[in-house]
Structure formats: structure tokens, C-alpha cells
Amino acid sequence: MLVRRRGELRCPDGECPLRTAVIVPLTDGNRTVGTLQVYRGDGALSPQGVVEGLAGILSLHLELAELNRRQRLAVDAKLDALRAQINPHFLFNTLNTIASKVHTDTEETRQLLVRLSDFFRYVVRQEGHFAEFGQEYFFVRTYVSLEQARYGDRVRVRYDIDPQVLTAHVPVLIIQPLVENAIKHGLSGKVEGGTVTLKARVDPLTRTTSIRVADNGVGIPADLLKRISDGERREGDGQGLSNIAGRLASLYGERYRLDIQSTENGGTVVDLQIPLG
Structure with a gap:
């Protein structure tokens, strides 16, 4: 004009x-x-x-x-969805475990309630999309202690953590779902249980943080593994790995790697590599 x-x-x-x-x-x-x-x-x-x-x-x-704002909203929505997924799914089973111990071991009951409180306090109060690995590591160990109270000796977890990785920044609520998948889908269906290994390393030369979650459980069926790798989803497949891949893509674009190797009855290995932050 x-x-x-x-x-x-x-x-x-x-x-x-x-x-x-x-x-x-x-x-x-x-x-x-x-x-x-x-x-x-x-x-x-x-x-x-x-x-x-x-x-x-x-x-x-x-x-x-505006594009950046919408992208942030999309990432926020994925994170909120993951938080909502954790709360009802995990709370019911843990409360049942605690209730079963009320009359037999009051001290263990008290400790489990404290750990459950720590678990949900972290989920609710954690701000932003990143946290130090050390915080996420504590969160994972809290989760594992609650699951071991439920499954007993059927769930064994081995930690192989390079001290240098403790101060590296990683996306919040990324590691725990990987460990949860290993326990829930890998070991819980195996009568004798099994072992989950969490390994983390920092590579200063490539400026990357590498995280591996491996289990010797029942593995992932080949057709489901292919759908996960192709980014497809069907009703009943579960959302854990799909949500993780979606959040990583929103946060890093193509600057990350998520590899899943699995054979039926041969266990599953999930390798995650992200930029060092």
C-alpha cells in the first residue's frame, strides 16, 4: 500500500x-x-x-x-504423554506390591513408599527436556528397586557407567522407559527371569553419549521388530519405543542413532547415541 x-x-x-x-x-x-x-x-x-x-x-x-514454537509444543506433548503413561501403568502394580508387605515387613514397606514418592516426585517436578545423566541414573535405580520388590530375584540389573557420563545432559525420561521395556517385555515373561545391563559412555572425540540397555529375555518377535524399525505402529504394539524415537527426532533431528537388535528367546539390545550436551 x-x-x-x-x-x-x-x-x-x-x-x-x-x-x-x-x-x-x-x-x-x-x-x-x-x-x-x-x-x-x-x-x-x-x-x-x-x-x-x-x-x-x-x-x-x-x-x-512459529515453526520452532510448534516443534517445542510437539516435544512438550510427547513428554507429557510419556508422563501420563508412567503414572497409572506403574502405580497400580507398585501399590499392590507394597500392600502385600504391610503386615510382614513394615520397614521394607516404609522404604518402598519413600522410593515410590521419590519416583513420582522426579516425574512431576523435572522441568525442561534435559537433565544430567546422574539424575536420570538415580531415577532408573529408584525404578529398578521398586520392580525388584515386585519380581524378586527374577529381575537382576547390572550397571556399567563411566563416571564421566554422570554430568552429561540427556533427555529426561528416556533411559527409564528403555529399562522398563527390558523388564516388562523381556524378563517378566521368562519364568526364570534374567538380567538387564545398563551401560553408558562418553566419547570426547566424537562429542557423543552412548547408552546401551541389553537384556537376555524373550526377545522381540521379528514382525514387531520390523514395524518398530520402520516407524509403524499397530494397536497393541505398545508406545514406549515409538514415543522415545519420536522425542529424539524432535529434539535432535538426524543427530542421533537408535538401534534395536533382538532375536526371539535371544534377548534384546538397544543402543542409543546422542550429541554430548
């Missing part, structure tokens, strides 16, 4: 020095969200092409900002 006469500016100041204006819309996609207005007091018009070019640059920045 070009305004060549001062009277068309509708300036409320009777002695307004402005005489011309070039007004160009600012857009976010197909939606107009504002205008860029360039006024002059010498009677000349600012070059329309220059103003339109500036408006185009500003509109591009607005679109990128």
Missing part, C-alpha cells in the same frame, strides 16, 4: 511531519499477522521493492519462530 498524500495518513497530530508511507503486510504462511510501515517526511516515497524485501525477511523469521 502506497500513501502519497499527508491527508491519507490520518495522523492525529495536526502538525504531523509525516507526508508519505509504504505499508507492506507481514505474513505467517497465508495468514497476515501485522504490517511493516515506512514513513517519510520529505514527500518522497521509500522504494517499494526494498520495503517488500524487508517485509519478506521479517515474515520468514516469523514463520521460523
Whole structure:
């Protein structure tokens, strides 16, 4: 829009020095969200092409900002969905375990209640999308202690953690679901139980953090493993690994690696590699 006469500016100041204006819309996609207005007091018009070019640059920045905002909302939604998934799924079984011990071992009951409180306090109060590995490690150990109270000697967990990794930043609620999958889907269906191994390393040269969760459980059926690898999902498949892959893609784009190797009755190995943060 070009305004060549001062009277068309509708300036409320009777002695307004402005005489011309070039007004160009600012857009976010197909939606107009504002205008860029360039006024002059010498009677000349600012070059329309220059103003339109500036408006185009500003509109591009607005679109990128909106895209980033939507991406953050998508990541927030995935994290909230994961929190909602943990609460009812885990709470019922743990409370049943605690209730079974109330009359036989009051001290263990008290300790389990404290650990359960620590578990949910971490889930609810953790802010942001990243935390130090040491915090997530404590969270995993708290979860494992509650599951071992339920399964007893059928669930054994081995930790192989490089001390250097403790201060590295990792996505919150990423490691615990991997360990939960190993216990829930790998070991719980095996009469004699088994062992889960959590291994973590930092590579300063490649600036990556590597995390491995391995179990010697029942493994993943070949058709389900293929759907997981292809990013497909069917009703009844579960959402754990799909949610993890979706969150990692939202947080890192292509700068991560998630590999799953499994054979039926031969166990499962999940390798995760993320940028060192």
C-alpha cells in the first residue's frame, strides 16, 4: 500500500511531519499477522521493492519462530504423554506390591513408599527436556528397586557407567522407559527371569553419549521388530519405543542413532547415541 498524500495518513497530530508511507503486510504462511510501515517526511516515497524485501525477511523469521514454537509444543506433548503413561501403568502394580508387605515387613514397606514418592516426585517436578545423566541414573535405580520388590530375584540389573557420563545432559525420561521395556517385555515373561545391563559412555572425540540397555529375555518377535524399525505402529504394539524415537527426532533431528537388535528367546539390545550436551 502506497500513501502519497499527508491527508491519507490520518495522523492525529495536526502538525504531523509525516507526508508519505509504504505499508507492506507481514505474513505467517497465508495468514497476515501485522504490517511493516515506512514513513517519510520529505514527500518522497521509500522504494517499494526494498520495503517488500524487508517485509519478506521479517515474515520468514516469523514463520521460523512459529515453526520452532510448534516443534517445542510437539516435544512438550510427547513428554507429557510419556508422563501420563508412567503414572497409572506403574502405580497400580507398585501399590499392590507394597500392600502385600504391610503386615510382614513394615520397614521394607516404609522404604518402598519413600522410593515410590521419590519416583513420582522426579516425574512431576523435572522441568525442561534435559537433565544430567546422574539424575536420570538415580531415577532408573529408584525404578529398578521398586520392580525388584515386585519380581524378586527374577529381575537382576547390572550397571556399567563411566563416571564421566554422570554430568552429561540427556533427555529426561528416556533411559527409564528403555529399562522398563527390558523388564516388562523381556524378563517378566521368562519364568526364570534374567538380567538387564545398563551401560553408558562418553566419547570426547566424537562429542557423543552412548547408552546401551541389553537384556537376555524373550526377545522381540521379528514382525514387531520390523514395524518398530520402520516407524509403524499397530494397536497393541505398545508406545514406549515409538514415543522415545519420536522425542529424539524432535529434539535432535538426524543427530542421533537408535538401534534395536533382538532375536526371539535371544534377548534384546538397544543402543542409543546422542550429541554430548
